[in-house]
Amino acid sequence: MQDVPHDPLIGSTVDDRYLVLSKVARGGMSTVYLAKDTRLNRNIALKILHPHLATDHAFIERLQREAWSAASLSHPHVVQIHDHGVGAQHAYLVLEYIDGHTLRDVVNSRAPLTPRQALDLLDPIVEGLAAAHAAGLVHRDVKPENVLVSHTGWVKIGDFGLSRAVTTTTNTGTLLGTLGYIAPELVNGEGGDARSDIYSAGIMLYELLTGQQPFRGQVPVAVAMQHVRDNVPAPSAAVPGLPAEMDELVRYMTEKDPDNRPANGASLLEDLRHIRRTLTPEELDAGGSRGGSRPPQAAETQALTASFGNDGGYPGNLTEALGNAGAADYATSVITPPPSQHTSVLPPVRRLYVDDAGRAEPHDAPYGTAAAGPGAGVDHGIMASGPAAPSKREARAAARERARAASQPVATLGSAHPRRRAALWILAILVLGLLVAAAGWFLALGPGALATVPEVHNKTVAQAQAMILAQGFERAATSEVFNEKTAAGLVVDTDPTGGTEQRKFQGVTILVSKGPVLYPVPALAGRTLADAKSALTGGHLAVGAVTEAFDEKAKAGTVIGQHPDAGTEFRGNTKVDVVVSKGPRPIAVPSVVGKTSADAEAALEGLGLVAAIAPEQVNSAKVPAGSVVSQSPDGGTLTAGGTVTLTISKGPVMVEAPSFIDQKASVAESALRDLGFKVTVKYTFGFPVLGRVADQDKSGLLPKGSEITLTVV
Template sequence: MQEKVSDSLVGSLVDNRYRVNSKLARGGMSTVYLATDQRLDRDVALKVLHPHLVNDGNFLDRLAREARSAAKLSHPHVVGVLDQGHDGRTAYLVMEYIKGHTLRDVINERGALSPRLALALIDPVVEGLGAAHDAGLIHRDVKPENVLIAENGRIKIGDFGLARAVTTTTTTGTLIGTVAYLSPELVLGKPADARSDIYSTGIMLYEMLTGQQPFDGEVPIQVAYQHVNSTVAPPSGLVPGLAEEVDELVQWCTANDPDKRPVDGNALLSELRHIRTNLSDAELDLQPPAALHAATAAGAAGATGLHPARPGIAAPPAPVRLPSAAAPGSHTEVLSPVEGPGVQRPTEVISHTSNPTTMFPARQLPAKFGFDADADADETGSRSAAPAAYGDGGQSQRPLSKREQRKQDRVDERARSRAAATPLRTLREGNARRRGVLWIVILVIAALLATGAGWFFGMGPGSPGTVPAVANRTVAEAQQLLQGAGFQSSTQDVFDDDIRAGLVVGSDPEAGTEIRKYQQVSLFVSKGPQLFPLPQLPGKSLDAAKEALSGAEMALGKVTEKFDEEAPAGTVLAQSPAAGTQVRHGTPVSLTVSKGPQPIPVPDVRGEEQGAAFRAIEAAGLVAVVADETVNDRKVPKGAVVKQEPASGTLTRGATVTLTISAGPKLVKVPNYIGEQVADAREALEKRGFEVRVNNILGGFFGTVRDQDPVDVEVPEGSVVTLTVV
């Protein structure tokens, strides 16, 4: 019985995009939900990783890289990876949602499959693996649970990328796959390649043909040991009459030495299709013994007992039609829904277009393959018409050709060889008293087993219990709580930004989950926040410093600007905390950034004596330079500054100010205008730059210049010339 447990993630919105609708399944690494992508309005499968994986930053980086690699693979038989992200404490993968059921459901329902159906189901799986191997991807966890069968019959293999990301991070090493399908090299901790996927595929094909896995044991380590030290037996040991080519195919895939297996999925696909094309209809449609159907269809999901009912599939799988794509003749086999009260399984009819005269219901195979022809009669009491070549005494509808006869002879010879190796004596023969004692012993053992099972699952380690809440408790307190609830526990140290070091962060399974008491509970113990060194920022530009902080997952704190005479504007001068300081992710880092050299106002020294001008400029932090040439200026005395460049504005410290020194007024000779009319004399003198003053005597009645001062000498330009007029 599957207990229902509430899940806080159901109904929430992950990463502002994925609305979680319901929980589909829970595994060792993640929980799978049915979600709706609100941006694209489509259903997706949302795989949310368990919290202890989310706390490992290195794992999240690897997961992102693997998800990107898997997303590049687009193939009709591979479940597409659509997105990957990290929303707070939720790390997730978004994958294509396949509505339907899994290959595990088919095996659990039907048990052993006919070779035709088994090879048809495995063909798209191998094709998808071949495409992945060409792209450099290795699955590492091929198993029936990861083979999805959509309602329209399309078959896809899923979970690429996640297995590799976990194996490179967790302490479980390479033993991340389901133990029943692990290759020997993965058990031994050696690197995996495409041939590891081939081994798992061979184990899966063996299970499809026989209804059971080749190795079993009470604990997983026993199964792992057999993968390394035992050889997979040919499936014909359980299915008499199985073609030798199928035996060889299974044993080729499951060779202990990887060098003796197909190199990749494409190599296996070529051989698989060659076998499907060349096997006879009788070999392809061989029905496994009824005992295999009875033993496996009742829920024997593998000898290891590691296959619980898959959550998320509330109804029986719908019928699926699988075409035999590789065979030259058209062929369809129908998988019926799960049988139940009042439901009759429809007869599987297999039509053989390659030999239209050889037609019979799939369940009614001749007695030479181990079936009772009388028991397989149809409802009207008639028998299926099978050719005489099959040895049932029926009438052939046409004679066999020589080639068909030789092929049939090989089939008969294989059947005779297997029949000769089968003992004819049974428990029905012998001493009746001995048989009675044997039956008593069997019944006593069965009663003891039933009693033990009742105690185990009722009050013992197999009874259900609820995982208590252990967060924020010491390890001793948490272990005591778990022990009181009947659980054994283990501890694993993790970083946590919120829980103090030494206290329990949480558990796996989570608090409130109902599990069997023999299942171990993992306690995640806080090591405190994970600390990281701050990068060296001084000397970088502000943009480069921001990028470095983002890459180190730190925050930008307060930015202060100051003038600096050496560092260009925008350069980081200092940081706080200092580089190399161990801090948490998200710690704000304050920066001091240069505004460049401080600007200095240029002093105006025009008109000042040269020495005083030099002192004023140097006091401001600037350098004064005298121009090579002097200039005459009637207003600026000789030796004073008549011009400067620049005359205003700002400069940086050490910049140059050029000063032009005055040579004083220009000397001009004063002409003699005595005897001239005053108006003419005034005009001529003013044109030469002189200032003219007139001194009239007796009113200056005649307007004649009687005297002039100065006259006939050189005087500074702009000097005053006095004219005496009569």
Template sequence: MQQQVSDHLIGSRVDGRYLVRSRLAGGGMSTVYLATDERLDRDVALKVLHPHLANDQNFLDRLQREARAAASLSHPHVVGVLDQGQDGHIAYIVMEYIKGHTLRDVLNEKKALPPRLAFALIDPVIEGVAAAHAAGLIHRDIKPENVLIAEDGRIKVGDFGLARAVTANTSTGALIGTVAYVAPELVLGKPADARSDIYSTGIMLYEMLTGKQPYAGDVPIQVAYQHVNAEVAPPSLAVPGLAADVDELVQWCTAKEPDDRPVDGSALLSELRHIRTTLSDAQLDLNPPAAAAAVVNAEPRTAVATAIVAPFDDGRTETLERIGRPTDIISGQRNPTTVMPSSLPPAAVYTGELDRQDAPPSKRDLKRIARQEEKDRLRAAATPSRTLREGNPRRRAIIWIVVVIVLAILAGAAGWFFGMGPGSPGTIPDTKNKTVAEAQQLLRTAGFQSEPRDVFDDDVQAGLAVGTEPASGQVVRKFQPVALFVSKGPQLFPLPALAGLTLDQAKNALGNAEMTLGKVTEQYDDTVPAGSIVSQSPAKDTAVRHGTQVSLLVSKGPQPLPVPDVRGMDQQAAVQAISDAGLTAKIAPDPVFDKKVPAGSVVSQSPANGTLTRGSAVTITLSKGPRQVHVPNFIGKQADAARKALESLGFDVKVNNILGGFFGTVRDQNPVDSDAPEGSTVTLTVV
């Protein structure tokens, strides 16, 4: 169950954009949160650095360069770096959020894995590492905790770039890394390269196959000591029946000397896939015995003093401070128990014979033994068969004088080399925003030789220096090479075409292109459906930086047009009014009689009101004028009856009373016995 921790960042917005929702993990260097990028409406992993790192400007500059380098790596098996920045005292990195679990969770649940499953899980890991190596990136901290497995089965390697930045921020006597997987050369203070990642991958593969890490110790420095002095045992010792090719693959990756390992991730990936095709189904589906997960490493543990352990990132990465006076084991004994302090420099470590379980030598062991025998033979051939004790004393005295003189010359040369020559220390000058010639001159004046390397940079003008590696202000030996980073300007990427997409589709396309959504404007459009993109600014294929805001014009669909009222108008005027409103007039085929509307004018329309879209039809019905109706003769009839009869025929009746109309009899009528328009007036004269 995840422990609930009170955190003031939860519920806040970082940089006005990232809404922090919950805490995912924490360590000695940073805390990881689940956050929502409100600008692009997506979940991200927000790594917030601890204040002691966020307040170190040199570290932040380095972290920015490493984050940019990692962000340039786009691969389906590498967790993407999306953003990096600083909001007040908060320094952060934004990464792709992978919802799922880690390889560590799989190993905790299943312990040892069959070779087929182990190869299937580690293949995408090596493919991602190979892509990073091809791009010039080294991970430095490969371990099961950094292998993420999404709910849909995608496998990705995370945390590229941060280990390098943090390592450079520590003292030269400290090693950052997970001690269970650290390469021997890193323990000895030597530079890391792609083969260091290969070693860590080999240790991880050993653990996947056997359910245990190859080395164990009470304190981390004991494990680090074994990485330097011991050889990883074949995994078949813990899992009987494991194919010899699998043993050789693990031991090839975990060779102590980097030159004896695969040169990079691509070489390892090719060999892994070759082995998968050559093994039988029985070899691939070998089920490790239940006891394999409980095998205790048989290597003896030699007690070593002075270890400082601190969590890094996920709580499983240690900082080892190398001892100023390392412990040497007197070689030549099967079970060494005597330890003595050494006066050698901190990087020197004597190797001693360590206990191993007795097992038949593998092909790789036989090759190693043959190489060692060849070295011994050559060393013996180069050793003189006669000693200096033979011959006369005078000759020996001359030889000793020569030896002393040579040693004095060598001591003087060494003193010059490390005191005033190329081995003397110097401070890297600040070259940022200098021309290449100016930057190289500054470095030459300080005693360094530089090698220009072109890099993309959003802040420094193209052609000017971005900085150096090692960074400015660091004190290093002058013989060390210095990389001078020269800006190529910002890296530009073409904008995707968004016209015709829905707004949600456009947001996803911008997110995939690592662009941001700008202003969204809506307007009516007769050709583009409502909710779809009409246009974008900048236009498609425009080369812009990552994070550029793209404004969108979204269609509201065709504009609604009000229907004009043309009833009573003549035909020509009605048609013109409908056309002026953006609509189309349609004449009904059958005109109708109407006693009030003149012939040729509009009696009715459909629709009579409301709105239509441009070009829609309005149907109008024209009048034929009033009907002609025969007027009967009502003279001599009673006026009331005459009135009712005429009104029923559709006439208006006008009554003129003479002498008060006392008798109520129609004396006269106009018109009479003739046809008249419906609705016209018939006049009755009543007496």
């Protein structure tokens, strides 16, 4: 089994605070990890810049300024930036972690959407942009990939970390855009402001309604020039049946001239909600993908929004930053607007309802509700009806003019009971004075007064609580966190940190160490070595020394031992030693030929082998009966329990040897040799005289092959 490559950051702690749990995504500028803030014990998204950017000091300084600006924005529909850091190894942003998916996933799986569905999704996006514009921030890269939808359905717009603060004296500076959604003024290098975000949101609305982007081309510069030259087509041309109000809204948001678009997110939000109220249920549920298949270009749109890096020369991706059109790989570049462009901080929004009599009533109705009171349901907005209105935009302007006129008083009311009014003024001033005095006491001496959080690192909980309460704070709650450096039970830090000033009534949270993060050692016995290594690295531990040993039961290559034992807990990357089986120990087979049967069996069994006696015995002239004549195997090695087969001797073959005394020596010698004996002839006189046998040393039943001596006269 091949080992899976392991990201070295997973399981480590960045800046002694953020425990990296898993990788979420990797982009052109950074890698995003799911991490745990060990100080506050919560999940966060940790965006770590790639090394080549982390060493670019100019880029880091710009990112830090932009992160400060974005962190000042707090809104329910904007992903919050919690922290930013630059260390020796990493530069990172800490973001709110949203457990869900992106709007791109919604487009790919469900578009085209009905106007009701599209407005439901666009409303919180524009509300988040409105808050950003009011705070002086321009997003500059509004697209489905930067809109997050949680599993509970909450919509947030993210990636404000790369925005630049907008002031009344400076423009937006260097702008990054996405080709499929980039505003014409950015392509022309004229600088961008809040209205550039409105244009991108209009393109995104078109895509929600039709399932495709309005402009497509073979090369990026062709798409960019379509944004400059061509008007965005009406969504109803791609999805028949959509109400004309949606066509008008898309056209209004995507005007080529920024002056003809809504001024900011707040203005657009007012128009969105007005349209939502004026559409009938049938119009809100028109279009969509309920009645048929997706548009023919749906697959093409999805391909155009895929990531760069396809095998083809031009990948067709419109969701990348506008780059050098002549470059082979269309690398990301920047558009620098001229310094004369300026934008200003945008005011918050209130919606104004005007009735038929010309009375104006400001009203902040919740999303999806109609105005109450005078003029309810008669909202003269961008979609005001009437044959004299040549366009929705002019109708909206006329309605606002009538509202301003209605707000001007036409008569002056005389004063009544001046003494009573004077008394009321005095009473009001006294009440106001009391309120000011109470607020002064509350903020200066009472629970609202500022106090400095004491340094309580490495103190016990009791000591820390006593020090915090002594400073006047009303609460000193505790929260446990993992920490590699502080012993369990002692204080790691406080939230807010020591030395910070905070209102006394807000209280302080004491972060108590649970000690380092410990990981259990997995059971490795019986696994292959590859499986054991994978289990250790997957459990945030490391492989230590690997040794081998013989084992009579375990298969070669499997784990038979480990240290430390399974179930014990250690810090991340602790090494675990592993013992791997080499299989059963080999046993050399000894030679037991010539030994008695009992001695041979004892010798083999003493080595752990098994002796088996062959059923047939054989004669042997050399090996006495009852002893081993041969064995199988007669050498080599066996493992414990191996069998050696022994063949036992019956002794020699017995033959009857007759006596040949007084017979011819030649006849006797020939007869004995034919019977299988060895014959030795001796002469009494040194040579034969009579040629007869005078003596024979052996006769009777003898072993075949025995030697018989004949004495010849």
